[in-house]
Amino acid sequence: xxxxxxxLLFLFGFYGTVCAQSYQxxxxxxxxxxxxxxxxxxxxxxxGYRLDxxxxxxxxEYLQEHLLxxxxxxxxxxxxxxxxxxxxxxxxxxxxxxxxxxQNIHIKAxxxxxxxxxxxxxxxxxxxxxxxxxxxxKVSWKIPAVMIHDTPxxxxxxxMLDSSRNFFSVQYIKKFIDRMAQHKLNVFHWHLTDDxxxxxxxKHYPLLTQIGAVRGPGTKLPFSFYPAMRGPKENVQKxxxxxxxxxxxxxxAAKRAVNILPEIDVxxxxxxxxxxxxxxLQDPDDxxxxxxxxxxxxxxxxxxxxxxxxxxxxxxxxxxALFPFEYIHLGGDEVxxxxxxxxxxxxxxxxxxxxxxSADVQAYFFSEMDKTLAQHHRKLVAWQExxxxxxxxxxxxxxxxxxxxxxxxxxxNTQHNVxxxxxxxxxxxxxYIRSKNEYGHTWAGPTDTKEVYSYQPLHxxxxxxxxxxxxxxxxxxWSERAPNEEIADYLVWPRALALSEVAWTxxxxxxxxxxxxxxxxxxxxxxxxxxxxxxxxxxASRQDITN
Numbered sequence: 001x002x003x004x005x006x007x008l009l010f011l012f013g014f015y016g017t018v019c020a021q022s023y024q025x026x027x028x029x030x031x032x033x034x035x036x037x038x039x040x041x042x043x044x045x046x047x048g049y050r051l052d053x054x055x056x057x058x059x060x061e062y063l064q065e066h067l068l069x070x071x072x073x074x075x076x077x078x079x080x081x082x083x084x085x086x087x088x089x090x091x092x093x094x095x096x097x098x099x100x101x102x103q104n105i106h107i108k109a110x111x112x113x114x115x116x117x118x119x120x121x122x123x124x125x126x127x128x129x130x131x132x133x134x135x136x137x138k139v140s141w142k143i144p145a146v147m148i149h150d151t152p153x154x155x156x157x158x159x160m161l162d163s164s165r166n167f168f169s170v171q172y173i174k175k176f177i178d179r180m181a182q183h184k185l186n187v188f189h190w191h192l193t194d195d196x197x198x199x200x201x202x203k204h205y206p207l208l209t210q211i212g213a214v215r216g217p218g219t220k221l222p223f224s225f226y227p228a229m230r231g232p233k234e235n236v237q238k239x240x241x242x243x244x245x246x247x248x249x250x251x252x253a254a255k256r257a258v259n260i261l262p263e264i265d266v267x268x269x270x271x272x273x274x275x276x277x278x279x280x281l282q283d284p285d286d287x288x289x290x291x292x293x294x295x296x297x298x299x300x301x302x303x304x305x306x307x308x309x310x311x312x313x314x315x316x317x318x319x320x321a322l323f324p325f326e327y328i329h330l331g332g333d334e335v336x337x338x339x340x341x342x343x344x345x346x347x348x349x350x351x352x353x354x355x356x357x358s359a360d361v362q363a364y365f366f367s368e369m370d371k372t373l374a375q376h377h378r379k380l381v382a383w384q385e386x387x388x389x390x391x392x393x394x395x396x397x398x399x400x401x402x403x404x405x406x407x408x409x410x411x412x413n414t415q416h417n418v419x420x421x422x423x424x425x426x427x428x429x430x431x432y433i434r435s436k437n438e439y440g441h442t443w444a445g446p447t448d449t450k451e452v453y454s455y456q457p458l459h460x461x462x463x464x465x466x467x468x469x470x471x472x473x474x475x476x477x478w479s480e481r482a483p484n485e486e487i488a489d490y491l492v493w494p495r496a497l498a499l500s501e502v503a504w505t506x507x508x509x510x511x512x513x514x515x516x517x518x519x520x521x522x523x524x525x526x527x528x529x530x531x532x533x534x535x536x537x538x539x540a541s542r543q544d545i546t547n
Contacts, residue, residue, distance in 0.1 A: 023144070026522020027124045028497050029184055029504035030515070037145035039102040041081065043067075043126070044140040048079020055112045056085035058255045059119035070129060070136045083107065083122075085115055094186075094257075095151035098122060100143050113257035117184055121148060124182075128525035131182075152184065154457070156419060156472025157503035158261070159496060160189035161488070162479040164272075165196045167213075167239030172485045174252050179493070179532065181256035183500035188253060189261045189329065189474065192241075195271035195296045196221070199240045200262070200322075204314040205277060212272035213240040220275050246322045254324075261381060262323050264315060265331030267308075267365055268292065268339070271299035280307040287342030293334050300335060303365040304345030313372050320376040327398065328378045330369050332386030335362060363388035370394060384408070387416060398471060402427075405459050412462045412469040419474045425455040426475040426499065428491050429482065432535060440481050440491055449519075449535075453498035453512055473503045486533040493534035497523050 023036040049060055060083075064074045075083065081103055088097070088108040096109040096118035107118040125143050129136045159180055161168065168176075177188050192200045198212035215221035216236035223233045241249075253260050266273075269292070274281050281301045291297045301308050319328060339358065340346040346361055355361055362385075370380050370393045380386075380397040384407050387399050395417075401408030402421045411418040423430070423444035430445025431438040438446075457473045475496065482488040497519055501510055527534050 024517060024521070025125065025144075025146070026518045027121055027148075028515070028518055028523045029501040030509055030518075031121065031148045031150040032506060032509065033147075033149040035147045037101065037147060039145040041100050041102060041105055041143045041145065042140055043143060045073055046080040047075055047082065048077055049075045049083045049085070050078060051085035053085065053087040053115075055087065055109070056107070056115040058112050058257070059107070059115035059117075060085065062116065062256070063119050063123065066123065066130055070132050070134075071139050071141075072135065073139065085109075092151060094155075096121075096149075098146070098148040098150070100125070100146050102145060105143070113186070116181070116257045117150070120182055120184065121150065124522065124526070128522060128529050130529075131526045132529040133531060152504045153506055154470075154472035154503050156187055156474065157185045157500070158187035158189050158419070158472065158474035159185050159492075159499065160191055160263075160474065160476040162191040162194070162477060162482075163197075163199050163241075164191055164194035164265075164479075166479040166483050167197065167199060167237070168479075168485065168488065170241065170245050170249060172488075173249055175530075176488075176492075177249070177253045177256060177258050179496070179527075179530070181253075181258050182526070183497060184504050185496070185500055186257055187259050187261050187325075187472075187474070189263060189476070191263045191265070191476075191478075193263070193265050193272060194269045195292070195294065195299050197239075198272040198276065200246065200264075200319070201240060201242045202315055202318050203243070204318065205311070207276040208273060209240040210276075212276040214238040221272060243318075243322055250323060259325040260323055261325055261327055261329050262319055263329035263331060263381075264312075264319060265329075265333075266312065266369075267301040267303060267331075267362070268299060268333065268335040269331060270301045271296050274299060274301065277311065280311045281305070283343045283345040285344045286340070288338055288340060289342070290336040290338040292336045300339040302340065302343055302345055303361050304340070304343055304347070304349040309368055309372075312369065316369075316372050316376060316378075320373075320378055326377075326379055327381045328373055329381040330366070330373075330386070331383060332362070332366060333383035333402075335385065359388050362386070363391040367392040370397065381419075384411070387411065400474060402476075408470075409459050409461045412459075412466045415466060415469055417469050417471050419472055420457045420470065421474045421476060422455070425452055426473065427478070428475055428495050429478040429480065432495075439487050447495070449495050449498050450512060452495045453502065453510070453515060455502050456507060457502065458507070473499070475499050489533040490535050493527055493532055494519055494524060 068074050083105040086108045088110055091110040093111045094113045096114040098118045098121055099106040109115040109118055123130050126141045161176055198208045202208050211220055216223040250260055283302045292299055366386050373380055384399050384401045398417045399411055400419045400421045402423050404422055408418050408420050427444050429440050430447045431440040431442055432448045434442055434446045458467055477492055482491055
């Protein structure tokens with residue numbers, strides 16, 4: 001057997017942080033440096049903790065919550081054997097060192113997020129049952145002795161959930177964020193408005209939720225836009241998040257080192273807003289005839305009206321008061337052809353500011369939006385279409401390249417900040433495999449977990465001196481085909497496990513076969529313990545995930 005093990009390691013291509021003693025950890029994402037030591041630490045009733053910084057509090061509390069939930073005990077201060085949290089000013093923001101030895105565990109970091117990530121890594125070294133939602137009757141947890149140094153490849157590691165097309169409960173949003181945090185994803189992109197629904201309470205404009213958050217028979221919004229929505233259509237569908245609920249979610253995410261990026265999608269994808277306040281957002285003399293890519297008519301805010309900017313200024317004021325993250329996403333994608341072509345207000349705007357076409361109009365619109373964000377000390381995030389010639393946007397603006405890598409490469413090489421969100425790799429609403437038995441779209445897919453894992457954000461055509469413009473990677477779950485939590489889970493997991501390693505782990509340390517082993521031997525077990533309806537290998541049937 002001793003002769004066979006090295007041969008198997010070679011055969012399967014395991015390398016990098018796999019130790020010579022054949023020990024195979026199941027940490028996802030893969031740490032930068034990992035070394036297996038002799039022995040184990042036994043976490044039990046006699047174990048304790050010590051910390052010299054309040055920055056470690058979130059990490060410690062996260063571990064304590066899971067111990068109490070699964071084993072019915074928590075660590076006390078200064079036990080026989082301790083987890084020692086120590087502030088180390090030499091480390092970077094999310095960087096950490098983790099040393100597990102037989103007598104003590106030492107965690108060093110320089111930020112709350114660093115301490116939190118070290119704690120998550122420590123928990124991934126434990127039995128997967130530590131993540132269980134139920135008591136497991138286990139009062140002793142064996143942790144292998146290791147030394148780990150870790151730091152992320154990209155500072156931005158994002159995942160989007162579309163709550164507009166189908167509404168998800170606050171409870172599910174928290175579960176979604178928690179699973180992100182467990183895998184060191186740190187930006188939750190919350191798509192809150194679109195044609196199908198306005199999901200955030202804006203006190204200045206109550207009709208946004210009274211009218212714009214309700215669709216179906218007898219309402220002003222049809223239930224089903226193209227492509228067809230899954231699920232029953234005979235009943236009214238409604239839902240929005242109150243400002244108090246949003247504050248609660250933001251605080252929950254902060255404890256897990258997750259920032260929340262809210263998206264207010266404008267000027268297109270605004271059917272819900274336009275339906276609620278047509279007198280503010282639509283030129284009454286507009287004779288334009290158009291439909292969006294999704295076959296939605298009259299879904300675009302008019303940039304020629306002063307009332308549009310007053311409306312959006314009030315919305316942004318309330319949004320920035322709720323979300324402390326330095327960025328706000330303002331959409332910018334898929335403005336329909338011929339939108340505004342018959343708008344007298346836009347024609348007056350063109351004449352006044354010497355704008356030649358709709359691209360110039362959109363450039364003007366986002367320049368004004370960026371000024372509003374600057375007044376609230378926020379930076380702009382937008383889809384790639386918002387980057388127009390003539391836009392007067394601040395240099396720190398950030399663009400999401402979703403139509404393949406081509407424009408993303410161009411943006412980086414012209415020194416624009418870019419996030420890579422290529423639909424063919426990182427749109428999780430796509431089917432895993434092309435099949436009538438699979439959930440999801442096929443227009444950019446299919447995209448299985450291996451395809452996600454294969455993605456390389458630093459495209460070889462990006463000049464070396466411009467690579468710092470690539471701020472990170474980001475995946476999206478659009479919810480047309482995800483009418484419930486189970487299907488949303490199915491579409492996201494385990495693809496988000498692959499995303500975490502793409503975003504965190506150095507390219508040279510990534511290996512699909514080793515990752516697959518980690519996923520099968522630990523990653524999926526941890527999801528099972530949390531009752532996540534992930535896609536099994538081989539694929540689960542629909543009955544498996546809906547019953």
